[in-house]
Amino acid sequence: MENLDAARLQMAFTLIFHIVFACVGMVMPFFMVISHYKWLKTRDYNYLILTKSWQKGVAIFFVTGAVSGTALSFELGLLWPEFMKHAGPIIGMPFSLEGAAFFVEAIALGFYLYGWNKIPEKFHWFTGIIVGGSGVLSGILVVSANAWMNAPSGFDYINGEFINIDPVKALLNPAWCTQALHMTLAAFTATGFAVAGIHALQIGKGKKVELHKKAFKIAITFGAIAALLQPISGDLSAKDIAKRQPVKLAAMEAHYDTGKGVPLYIGGIVNSKTQKVKYKIEIPKALSFLAFGDFNAEVKGLNDFPKEDRPNVPVVHYAFQIMVGIGSILMFVGILFFFTNWKRKQWFSSKFFWWLFVGMAPMGFIALEAGWIVTEVGRQPWIIHQVMRTKDAVTPVPGIIVSFYIYVIVYTLLTIAVTWLMGRQIKVLNETTK
Numbered sequence: 001m002e003n004l005d006a007a008r009l010q011m012a013f014t015l016i017f018h019i020v021f022a023c024v025g026m027v028m029p030f031f032m033v034i035s036h037y038k039w040l041k042t043r044d045y046n047y048l049i050l051t052k053s054w055q056k057g058v059a060i061f062f063v064t065g066a067v068s069g070t071a072l073s074f075e076l077g078l079l080w081p082e083f084m085k086h087a088g089p090i091i092g093m094p095f096s097l098e099g100a101a102f103f104v105e106a107i108a109l110g111f112y113l114y115g116w117n118k119i120p121e122k123f124h125w126f127t128g129i130i131v132g133g134s135g136v137l138s139g140i141l142v143v144s145a146n147a148w149m150n151a152p153s154g155f156d157y158i159n160g161e162f163i164n165i166d167p168v169k170a171l172l173n174p175a176w177c178t179q180a181l182h183m184t185l186a187a188f189t190a191t192g193f194a195v196a197g198i199h200a201l202q203i204g205k206g207k208k209v210e211l212h213k214k215a216f217k218i219a220i221t222f223g224a225i226a227a228l229l230q231p232i233s234g235d236l237s238a239k240d241i242a243k244r245q246p247v248k249l250a251a252m253e254a255h256y257d258t259g260k261g262v263p264l265y266i267g268g269i270v271n272s273k274t275q276k277v278k279y280k281i282e283i284p285k286a287l288s289f290l291a292f293g294d295f296n297a298e299v300k301g302l303n304d305f306p307k308e309d310r311p312n313v314p315v316v317h318y319a320f321q322i323m324v325g326i327g328s329i330l331m332f333v334g335i336l337f338f339f340t341n342w343k344r345k346q347w348f349s350s351k352f353f354w355w356l357f358v359g360m361a362p363m364g365f366i367a368l369e370a371g372w373i374v375t376e377v378g379r380q381p382w383i384i385h386q387v388m389r390t391k392d393a394v395t396p397v398p399g400i401i402v403s404f405y406i407y408v409i410v411y412t413l414l415t416i417a418v419t420w421l422m423g424r425q426i427k428v429l430n431e432t433t434k
Contacts, residue, residue: 004391006400007079010407012376014075017411018068019372020365021418025061026139027191027222029132032058034218036125046211053429054215055113058131060421062109064414066102071407079400083383083393086162090155091145093167098141105134136184143180144171146375151175151244152384178240179375182233185226186371189330190364192223197361198426204354207430217341220357223364224334230327235290242291245385246300247309248378251316253287255301261285262299267321270314275303277317311380319373326367333360 032054039047073095077084108130115124148154154170155162196219199212242249250256253265256275264287268280288297302310333356340353383390 003396003398003400004394006404007394008390010400010404011072011075011079013404014068014072014407014411015372015376016369017415018065018072019368021061021065021068022139023187023365023368024191024194025058025065026132026135027188028054028058028061028195029128029135030222031195031215031218033125033128033132035215036128038214040121040125044214046214049429050211050215052116053425056425057422059109059113060418060425062105064418067414068411078403079395080383080393081395083388086388087148087384090162090165090167090170091148093171094141094144094148097171098138101134101138101141105131105138108134139184139187140180143183144173144176147175147179148173149383150179150375150379150385152387157387175240175244178233178236182230182237182371185230185233186364186368188226189223189230189327190368192219192221192226193330193333193357193360193364194362196220196223197358200354200357200361202426202430204351204358211429216357220334220337223330224337227327227330227334227364231331234324234327238290239292242299245379247302247305248311248316248374249291250300250302250305251311251313251378252320252374254313254317255287255299256303257301258298258304259301260288260298261296262287264290268317270317272313309381311378316374316378319370319377323367323370323374326363326370330360330364330367333357 032051035047035051035054038044039051108127111119111127112124112131115127148170151174152170153173154166154168156164196216199216199219202212203209203216238249241252253262254268254270254277255262255265261284263282263284265277266281266283268277270277285295288299289295291297291299302313336356379385381389381391383393
């Protein structure tokens with residue numbers, strides 16, 4: 001296996017795991033804070049038990065997110081030295097600010113975990129808000145660096161040299177706002193449905209139903225609201241991609257020929273050799289409208305770009321379809337929850353209702369992973385869009401495949417440990433009494 005393939009595999013593998021740890025660690029503090037607030041208001045011990053259980057989950061994912069994120073930081077330098085040589089001075093600011101946000105989050109989490117009955121109740125609760133807020137800020141700042149790779153700014157590239165560097169302009173790059181919004185909503189959607197699904201499973205089994213219903217409603221409210229807002233952020237992201245990365249848009253929809261009034265494809269099997277998409281559903285002129293707000297707008301096809309500048313079309317197309325398909329399902333399930341809570345409360349007594357949400361538990365993270373595949377694979381062959389190719393950034397040091405296998409073992413063990421710890425937390429929660 002060539003170094004480039006091994007480096008790509010290692011980066012992809014670690015990102016796949018880290019993004020789950022990071023998103024849960026970023027979102028769960030908000031569940032914890034709402035539960036804590038309800039305890040302060042109602043003095044219902046179910047909320048106190050739930051808050052203390054969730055705070056342990058927050059601590060677990062904070063640690064695992066920190067470990068996996070640190071590994072990724074080292075990988076950037078070890079696997080892609082040429083990229084960091086030039087990009088480091090440009091996008092160093094969001095990484096340094098992310099480090100500061102992480103530092104604040106760690107301090108606030110320390111206050112929260114060990115502040116029970118030691119500091120004023122309201123201040124104690126407020127430290128939980130700081131944990132959640134700094135966690136989200138950390139995520140947004142990291143996404144800024146990734147968005148810069150899709151929309152490079154804050155420098156002039158002349159004769160192979162990066163000059164006139166402006167870190168602030170790089171931080172506030174054109175793709176940052178839409179990508180950060182889309183990623184943040186995706187994190188809340190995925191985590192909300194995952195946590196709700198876990199508690200729905202306990203309800204379906206008849207274990208501590210009252211407590212788990214309270215937990216379910218907190219988590220699913222966040223997840224459902226984010227799922228309902230996600231199509232708006234998705235539309236903004238798609239319009240930005242159409243403008244700045246038209247080849248990525250063409251790959252997402254598997255459109256090979258440039259045309260006006262281009263249809264939107266739903267599903268379909270891509271044949272790269274014949275440049276056809278079989279078994280698709282076409283919505284006439286929909287892609288032109290969604291991308292440019294005009295039913296007759298021109299959309300560039302893949303054939304307008306050199307073959308060496310195109311991403312892997314089937315991978316990008318299938319990942320995009322998975323992301324959009326699951327996102328749509330979660331949106332409708334979220335609507336179902338709000339409708340049930342408003343008009344059909346008797347449905348909460350139906351086992352089918354709870355098992356539906358159990359089935360939805362992993363779906364948000366599947367969509368989240370698919371979205372990252374669209375973002376990363378869709379930018380290829382560039383590590384910095386239209387500035388530096390991925391093959392020119394990889395380390396010349398041989399033996400990266402060995403490092404990849406080591407990371408597979410380490411991250412697999414880390415996942416097993418986290419799964420065991422969370423399972424243990426659920427068991428303890430079901431056994432906890434006043």
